[in-house]
Amino acid sequence: MTELEVNGHRRSVSAAPDTPLLYVLRNDLGLVGSRFGCGTGQCGACFVIVEDKAVPSCDTPLWSVSGKKIVTVEGLAKGSELHPVQQALLDEQAAQCGFCISGIAIAAVALLQNNSRPSESEVRTALDRNLCRCGAHNRVVRAVLSAAKKIQR
Amino acid sequence: MKNQRIRFERDRTVWIASGKVELGQGINTALAQIAAEELDVAFERVRILPPSTAYSPEEGYTSGSMSIQEGGKGLREACVQVRGMLLVHAAELLGAPIGELTVEDGTIQAKNGGSVTYWECAAEANEAPPAGAGVKPSGPRKIVGKNAPRIDLPAKVAGKPAYVQDMTLPGMLFARIVRPARPFSRLESLPVEKLEGASLVRDGSFVGVLAEKEELAIAAAAKLRSQAVWEQSPVPEDFHAWLRKNVTERSVLKEIKGAPGEGKSLKASYSKPFIAHASIGPSCAIARLQEGKLEVWTHSQGIWGLRHELSLVLRLPVEKITVTHAEGAGCYGHNGADDVALDAALLARAAPGRPVKLQWMREDEFAWEPYGPAMAIDLEARLDRAGNIVSWRHELWSNGHTNRPGRSPKPALVAGRHLEKPFEHAPAIDPALPPEGAGRNAIPLYEFPDLQVVKNYVRETPRRASSLRALGAYGNVFAIESFMDELAQAAGADPIEFRLRHLKDPRAIAVLKTLQPGWSSWKKIENQGHGIGFARYKNIGAYCAVLAEVEAGEVLRVKRLALAADVGLAINPDGVANQLEGGAIQATSWTLKEEGRVGAVSWEDYPILRFSEVPAVEVQIIQNDLPSLGAGEAAQGPTAAAIANALHDALGVRVRDLPLTPEHIVKAMG
Numbered sequence: 021m022t023e024l025e026v027n028g029h030r031r032s033v034s035a036a037p038d039t040p041l042l043y044v045l046r047n048d049l050g051l052v053g054s055r056f057g058c059g060t061g062q063c064g065a066c067f068v069i070v071e072d073k074a075v076p077s078c079d080t081p082l083w084s085v086s087g088k089k090i091v092t093v094e095g096l097a098k099g100s101e102l103h104p105v106q107q108a109l110l111d112e113q114a115a116q117c118g119f120c121i122s123g124i125a126i127a128a129v130a131l132l133q134n135n136s137r138p139s140e141s142e143v144r145t146a147l148d149r150n151l152c153r154c155g156a157h158n159r160v161v162r163a164v165l166s167a168a169k170k171i172q173r
Numbered sequence: 174m175k176n177q178r179i180r181f182e183r184d185r186t187v188w189i190a191s192g193k194v195e196l197g198q199g200i201n202t203a204l205a206q207i208a209a210e211e212l213d214v215a216f217e218r219v220r221i222l223p224p225s226t227a228y229s230p231e232e233g234y235t236s237g238s239m240s241i242q243e244g245g246k247g248l249r250e251a252c253v254q255v256r257g258m259l260l261v262h263a264a265e266l267l268g269a270p271i272g273e274l275t276v277e278d279g280t281i282q283a284k285n286g287g288s289v290t291y292w293e294c295a296a297e298a299n300e301a302p303p304a305g306a307g308v309k310p311s312g313p314r315k316i317v318g319k320n321a322p323r324i325d326l327p328a329k330v331a332g333k334p335a336y337v338q339d340m341t342l343p344g345m346l347f348a349r350i351v352r353p354a355r356p357f358s359r360l361e362s363l364p365v366e367k368l369e370g371a372s373l374v375r376d377g378s379f380v381g382v383l384a385e386k387e388e389l390a391i392a393a394a395a396k397l398r399s400q401a402v403w404e405q406s407p408v409p410e411d412f413h414a415w416l417r418k419n420v421t422e423r424s425v426l427k428e429i430k431g432a433p434g435e436g437k438s439l440k441a442s443y444s445k446p447f448i449a450h451a452s453i454g455p456s457c458a459i460a461r462l463q464e465g466k467l468e469v470w471t472h473s474q475g476i477w478g479l480r481h482e483l484s485l486v487l488r489l490p491v492e493k494i495t496v497t498h499a500e501g502a503g504c505y506g507h508n509g510a511d512d513v514a515l516d517a518a519l520l521a522r523a524a525p526g527r528p529v530k531l532q533w534m535r536e537d538e539f540a541w542e543p544y545g546p547a548m549a550i551d552l553e554a555r556l557d558r559a560g561n562i563v564s565w566r567h568e569l570w571s572n573g574h575t576n577r578p579g580r581s582p583k584p585a586l587v588a589g590r591h592l593e594k595p596f597e598h599a600p601a602i603d604p605a606l607p608p609e610g611a612g613r614n615a616i617p618l619y620e621f622p623d624l625q626v627v628k629n630y631v632r633e634t635p636r637r638a639s640s641l642r643a644l645g646a647y648g649n650v651f652a653i654e655s656f657m658d659e660l661a662q663a664a665g666a667d668p669i670e671f672r673l674r675h676l677k678d679p680r681a682i683a684v685l686k687t688l689q690p691g692w693s694s695w696k697k698i699e700n701q702g703h704g705i706g707f708a709r710y711k712n713i714g715a716y717c718a719v720l721a722e723v724e725a726g727e728v729l730r731v732k733r734l735a736l737a738a739d740v741g742l743a744i745n746p747d748g749v750a751n752q753l754e755g756g757a758i759q760a761t762s763w764t765l766k767e768e769g770r771v772g773a774v775s776w777e778d779y780p781i782l783r784f785s786e787v788p789a790v791e792v793q794i795i796q797n798d799l800p801s802l803g804a805g806e807a808a809q810g811p812t813a814a815a816i817a818n819a820l821h822d823a824l825g826v827r828v829r830d831l832p833l834t835p836e837h838i839v840k841a842m843g
Contacts, residue, residue: 039388047347047387052339053332057453057502058535059391062776065453093332106330113322113747116755117197117503118329119454125330144785151776153453154197154503155758156751157787 022086026051027095037083042066044082045092053093053122057151064150067123067130068092074130074149093122096129105129108167109160116154124150128164138168174258174298178230178251179208181295185279187214190222192232193244194474195325196504198805199748200240202323206744207245210317211252211309213276214291221324225497226480234475234577236506236640237608238714238803241744245801257307262298263289271306318796320747325500337472337499338457342528345459347387348520349394350513350533351380352587354540354774356636357403360591364400368393374523377593378403381520383529391534408635408771413444413549416570421632426606427616431623433555434563439663440553443652443829447544447769448641449779454502455538456509460517461528467494467521471514472501478579479511483518485582486589486596505759507639509533509542511578515586536774541587544769545641546572546601546634548611548648552656554621560664562675564623567615569649572631573601574610576639587637600632601639608711614646614810617653618709619675636771642756643809646710647763650810651817651831654706658818659827668705668818680739680795681709684716687737687793691720697822700725701732704818706811710803715740717807719757721788721815725823729833731761731788731816736808738792741799750792752804757790758782760812766832 021032026049033048040059045051045068054077057065061076068077069091096103102110105128115121124147131138131146138146143164144157152160174181180188189208195201205219222229230251232244260281264271269283276282279291329335360378371384371393380397384390409415459470467489473479476496484491501510517531533541548571555564576585581599583589589596603610612628641647661671669689676682685707695703702725707718716739722732734757743749762782773779813831820838821827828841 035386035388043386043388046339050341051332052334055336055454056338056532057455058776060535060775063453097331102331109330110322110326113326113751115323115326115329116199116751117452117454117500118326118335119197119452119502121329122332125332141785144787147784150784151453151781152784153451153505153759153781155755155787157758157782157784158754158790159751161784 022082024085025089027091035082037081039082041077041080041082041085045077051092051094055119055122064123064127065120067126069126069130072130072133074127093125096125103129104167104170105132105164108163108170112159112163114159114163115156120150120152124160128167132168132171136168136171140165174295176251176255177228179255181292183292185292186218186220187212188220188222189248190229191244191248192224192230193240194224194235194498195500196235196474198752199323199745201325202321203241203744203748204244204248205324206316206321207248208252210314211249212256213309214279216316216321218279223498224476225495226476227495227497231477234478236474238710238806241801241803245744253307255307257302258298258300259291259294260306261300261302262294266294317744318742321745335500336454337459337470337501338454338532340459340470340499342459345528345530346383346385346524347390348381348383348517348529348531349390350516350531350537351382351394351397351401352537352541353403354536355772356406356408358406359404361402361404363397366396374520376519377595378591379519379588381516383520383524406635412447412547416547416549416631419631419633420570420629422630424628424630426609426612426626426628427624429622429624433623434557436555436557436563437663438553438555439660441656441659441829443550443552443655445548445648445651445831447547447636447638448763448767449539449544449769450505450508450542450641451779451781452502452504452508455533455535456513456542457501457530457532458514458517459528459530460514460521462521463526465493467518469496469514469518470499471496471510472499472504473510473514474504474507475577475579478577479514482511482578482584482586483515485584486515487518506545506641507543507575507577509538512541512587515588519588539773539775539779541637543576543637543639546574546638548645550648550652552652554656554660556660556664560666562621562660565617565621566625568627568629569611569615570629570631571611571645572634572638573603574640574644575604576601601634603630607713609645611645613644613711614649614708616712618678618681618712620677621675643806646708646806647809647813650706650708651813654708654811654814655817655829658704658821672707680716683795684718684737684739687795688718688720688735691735700823702819702821702823704815704822706814706818708810710807715802715804715807717753717811719808719811719815721812721819723816723819723823725820728835729765729820729838730786731765733789734761734812736790736792737795738804738807739795739797740802740804741797742801743794743796744801746794749794749804753792753808754790756805756808757812758787760809761788761816764813764816764832766834768832
């Protein structure tokens, strides 16, 4: 059994230690908001926050996060209140298919935790590890900048 | 009330069955707007059912930017019919003439003070209405034509289950497919190995694995893939040269015989490579075969076409098959959705009664999704002394641009040809004009007195090819609009003015003129350039002009795109802007970076545009009340040409082979 802390809850899972965290989240814990895109950490669709950093859960073996604090997209909201980044993504209608959006939300939250006042180019650079195919990039960047302002207030 | 499309539920919601599927383009939101507007109910009350062959109106494919035109029209008619039935019944209940009834948010009010809601009278409203009874009195629209928030985004942003990839059914097995990264003719050998926690399914050269746990299915498939030996099929090195040598049929798409004229003649050859759909989520499907009946959940663009194909390959009557749509990642044409559904159904035969979820891996998607076909295009034109084009010739070489399932008596999907008893494979073909496939937008919208447009169709496809957003229009418009700039330069004319000279369509002229102020006020800086591109998609769809500003350093960077479009009545203006903006950004990615090489398996092999490379995009929509036109594909060709023209403006080099990579730019410099 591997012990984890996911979205503030202690969980123990029986999956093999080398299982990528993504499948543990999606199948063993029913948290399907982290999505499979490439399996090799090249697209960002499966990002989760592990100890303040956005990491690809598809490329993170379960053993490596044993005992660590993990936040998935499902853990960003406080009750029924969305995280300011999520709310800003909605306000900007910053998605088309939305498949990449939970990984982007995670990357943006991790960015704002480390840099509360990013410039537009810092936002873009931070999101370069997240691929979006529908072309919602500029709306996403506007959303992240507007969320940063709201968090400041 | 007997209406298959519209249902009134007790919780005061209205459920709509549509035949058009949500592909990430926001169609469900636009359809909900139409239903809310026509029925006079609040937008928030409308729900859209996932399309299913079990209950949805058969509306074919969700493709070609036709959903608003076709699906919207059908839905509007159904709403008028239903509203009429409800009013007829309400008139009887309230003892008032129909003409004196008004509706607000589903409550029907009579002048005599009585009222009744849709939900109260829906069950009994069975009488056919007199003609025109359900037509709304004319007045300003309340919902259509206004921005409406996407109804599917709240769940997606919160990370709730939203896609077929997220579905879980009781007793579900996880599956993976075992295919190599390159086209093959047959599986030569497969090691007999014990698979940990997974079972092998094999039918000829079709191989997959089933497991109780997803990670075990992945590990088993990877192990088999690394040890299997496949007989590879030959793939040409230079696809464009190969296309020119392997023509199946030459046809003239349009010919106007005018006077040949005298003057300066120009000739140029252009090309576009194979381009991947490259959705962020690889294809996925769930299939269950139970008591001779097959159920499939899929992100296909055409649930009826897929059902037909499943029936063919599995030798099951269509009545025994139910195909239900579940969303996938963004769909930009005929991607791997149908293939993975057939794969899943074939694997489900090995586990009767149990749902089988098959997720293609990233490498399966890059290797086996049908790419948008490569094209070679030759253009030739003659200019008279006044600088007018007096003669135009366009000849193109391409595979067919559609290989969708359900359109041929032979199966079109991958697995059909790999089975022990293989099926002969349906070739990729083109629809007739308009809209055509390879020849889409090959006929210029410009008016020339002497014209010939020729298509060379190549049937054999050494790599899978089918419909990708805009089909042939991307390559043809890139070529035509690049060539228009070359001709404008030869004529010593301003590129916008030169185009306007050859256009008569007032909507086309208005779209181009919208960009004129920004074009004229631009100031030249070293290594920077601006360029223009224009087309009316399919020559019958949306009008779109694009102005690109680029900077040519070590790589070509697009700094800004300004778009002007006329899509008729925009049902959801922000939705239209989002589609045009997304289309332009995707086209920028195609144009700067993308080249589908056989053997690509990852994002390293097939890079796409990243956040820091994305240009600023501004969209101006010319609003009018003319019939609505789809917006999703209009920007593709004009964006490519605008960027190539801007590159020429920046460096004086004309790059005619896509993508506009440093390699192709250096080659064009000679």
